[in-house]
Amino acid sequence: MNTLKQKLRNxxxxxxxxxxxxxxxxxxxFCAIMKPDFVGIDIEHTTVGMERVQQIMTAGQxxxxxxxxxxxxxxxxxxxxxxxAGADGLIVPMVNSKAEVDQxxxxxxxxxxxxxxxxxxxxxxxxxxxxxxxxxxxxxSSLIVQIESIAAVxxxxxxxxxxxxxxxxxxxxxxxxxxxxxxxxxxxxxxxxCDHVIEACARHKKSCGNQIVDPNAENMGQFFDQGFTFLILxxxxxxxxxxxxxxxxxxxxxxxx
Numbered sequence: 722m723n724t725l726k727q728k729l730r731n732x733x734x735x736x737x738x739x740x741x742x743x744x745x746x747x748x749x750x751f752c753a754i755m756k757p758d759f760v761g762i763d764i765e766h767t768t769v770g771m772e773r774v775q776q777i778m779t780a781g782q783x784x785x786x787x788x789x790x791x792x793x794x795x796x797x798x799x800x801x802x803x804x805x806a807g808a809d810g811l812i813v814p815m816v817n818s819k820a821e822v823d824q825x826x827x828x829x830x831x832x833x834x835x836x837x838x839x840x841x842x843x844x845x846x847x848x849x850x851x852x853x854x855x856x857x858x859x860x861x862s863s864l865i866v867q868i869e870s871i872a873a874v875x876x877x878x879x880x881x882x883x884x885x886x887x888x889x890x891x892x893x894x895x896x897x898x899x900x901x902x903x904x905x906x907x908x909x910x911x912x913x914x915c916d917h918v919i920e921a922c923a924r925h926k927k928s929c930g931n932q933i934v935d936p937n938a939e940n941m942g943q944f945f946d947q948g949f950t951f952l953i954l955x956x957x958x959x960x961x962x963x964x965x966x967x968x969x970x971x972x973x974x975x976x977x978x
Contacts, residue, residue, distance in 0.1 A: 725759050725787040725809065726863045729887040729928040732950045737761055739932065739956035743769040745780035747957045752784035759787040759863075761953060765794075765814050775806040775843060782807065789863065795821060797828040804829065805842035810863030812890065817872045819879040825864070826885045834859050834885065863887045865930070869895035874914045881925040888928035888951060891915050919948040934959050 728735050738751040741763045748760050760781055762774055769777075778788040790803050791812040800811065813825055827836040845851040864885055868874060869892030881889065893906045893915060902908045922929035930951035933940055944952055955963075 724861060726861060726887055728758060729863060729865075729951065730926075732923075732926060732928055734945065735759070735928065735930070735951035737930075737951065737953040739763065739953050739959075740777065741767045741769075741956055741958040742961075743767065743773045743777070745773075745776045748777045748788075749780040749784075751957075752781040752786040755954075756784070757786060757954070758951075759789050759809070761812050762788060762790040763956075764799075765791050771799075771802055771806065774803065774808075778807050779843075782809075787863065789865065791867075795825065797824075800825070800828045801838065801840075804837070804862075805840050805844050807843045809861075810865070810887075812865045812867065814867045814892070815869050815873075815895075816866035816880060817870055818876050819883065822866065822880055822883045822886060825866075826883065829862065829864060830859050830885060831855055865890050865928075867892050868918050870899040871896065871914060872899070874917055877918050877921040878925070881921055881927050886927060888930055889918060889922055890930040890932075890951075890953075891918050893931070916948075922950075923948065932956070935963055 735758045737759045738755055738757040739761045740748050751757060751760055762769065762777055774790055781788050787809040789810045789812050790808050791814060792799055811829060816822060826834065829835055829837060831837045841848050841851055845854045865888045866880060866886055867890045868877060873880065874896065880886065893911060894904065896914050897903050897905055897908065897911045900910045902910060905911065919929050928950045929948065930953065931944060931949050932953040933944065934955060936954040941952060
């Protein structure tokens with residue numbers, strides 16, 4: 722089976738789901754029915770705690786889906802605990818420089834690539850799987866960095882020069898804020914910055930991704946035509962948001978009849 726890391730490195734089309742609601746059943750449903758290549762677990766902008774993250778990963782991984790927590794910050798302690806809990810890799814927000822990439826790699830990878838400490842927990846099969854896990858972890862685990870500021874855009878070539886970075890995910894809202902045009906995603910400055918990242922990913926042969934709030938065949942095709950190679954297709958939060966809006970419209974229509 723082609724792993725997520727291989728697909729990212731080959732710049733194949735990769736599809737992700739996203740969970741912000743801290744219940745394992747949501748991720749289990751995504752993995753069993755949608756069958757994405759990976760599910761991002763949002764820790765940065767949610768109340769998802771460490772124990773719940775492990776439960777979410779336990780629900781999704783039997784379906785051969787990679788589970789990638791998005792960490793709340795550049796925090797070595799949190800990263801260590803997430804990896805030992807069984808994460809298949811990481812999504813790291815607000816990566817602005819090569820120095821930050823190097824620090825993340827040190828926390829994430831075992832020697833000789835990094836400086837991750839050795840322990841025994843769920844990831845290592847509670848002991849019996851320790852040897853097999855540490856032998857393949859560096860080659861199997863996926864690292865996606867989020868490019869969310871104009872500083873990151875300006876440093877994108879040095880960020881992507883790290884051999885441990887498998888993909889970059891653009892954060893257009895944060896980029897627009899850092900450019901002084903918050904929320905104006907169609908502003909020429911924002912579009913130029915995003916194109917710069919897409920082009921850099923192509924040069925460095927790294928996967929480049931984005932998230933679609935309300936995916937359909939048309940806008941997915943537009944993103945791929947733009948040069949993106951992986952897409953996160955909505956999220957549990959966005960799906961409920963859109964369902965609530967549409968259902969409200971139906972209710973108001975029939976109330977007025």
